[in-house]
Amino acid sequence: MEHISSRGNPMVSRFRDAARSPLVLLLLEGAHLLEEALSSGLRVEEVAVHHGALEGVVLALTHRAEEQGARVVTVSPPVLAALSPVRQPSGIVSLARRPEVSLEGTLSAANGLILMLADVQDPGNVGAAIRAADACGVTGVLCGTRTADAFGWKALRGSMGSAFRVPVVTQAPLDAAVTEAQARGITVYAAVPRGGRPLP
Numbered sequence: 001m002e003h004i005s006s007r008g009n010p011m012v013s014r015f016r017d018a019a020r021s022p023l024v025l026l027l028l029e030g031a032h033l034l035e036e037a038l039s040s041g042l043r044v045e046e047v048a049v050h051h052g053a054l055e056g057v058v059l060a061l062t063h064r065a066e067e068q069g070a071r072v073v074t075v076s077p078p079v080l081a082a083l084s085p086v087r088q089p090s091g092i093v094s095l096a097r098r099p100e101v102s103l104e105g106t107l108s109a110a111n112g113l114i115l116m117l118a119d120v121q122d123p124g125n126v127g128a129a130i131r132a133a134d135a136c137g138v139t140g141v142l143c144g145t146r147t148a149d150a151f152g153w154k155a156l157r158g159s160m161g162s163a164f165r166v167p168v169v170t171q172a173p174l175d176a177a178v179t180e181a182q183a184r185g186i187t188v189y190a191a192v193p194r195g196g197r198p199l200p
Helices: 010-020 031-039 056-067 077-083 103-107 123-135 153-159 174-183
Strands: 025-029 044-050 071-075 092-097 114-117 140-144 168-172
Touching: 010 025, 010 044, 010 077, 010 092, 025 031, 025 153, 031 044, 031 056, 031 092, 044 056, 044 077, 056 071, 056 092, 071 077, 103 140, 103 168, 103 174, 114 123, 114 174, 123 140, 123 153, 140 174
Parallel strands: 044 071, 114 140, 140 168
Antiparallel strands: 025 092, 044 092
16 A cells, blocks of 8 residues: 655645635545445545554445545655644545535425525534434535535534435525425425514
């Protein structure tokens, strides 16, 4: 297995780019998110693991990732710290392709139950909402243009893999989505912390 000990390796730039802007690649911190990504059929591109973590579940995950075509490398502690956005890295961090989900497909789901998130700017709250929605059996999540990216690393940690199991559309035009949902006969409910007004 290849070992990387230099923070100047191009891999570090790829992981940092994914942490800053997850438009194509998602940064997955920890074994749980990697397992969820593999189980959900996401294409995992690269896995970096500290050699001290190569045992048990983590070792099995690296084998699964390799079998699915991912590049797996061991890294030194300084490199792991550069790859991971958290203060205390878990020992394994990965890159996976962002899933492609359409607004039309999400609204067309049979017996649809859709959560729309408007102006939720804290990524941890976005992730928690998606995790709760998954537990409630939603068929899709629409995140508005002023809602934090559901596929940023903080939101992914909050959703704990639910963003891979439930179709999630980001940058969705919610006004148009509400109108379209009503036109399809979907009942729309809205909730706000305070000062709400009835939907037309």
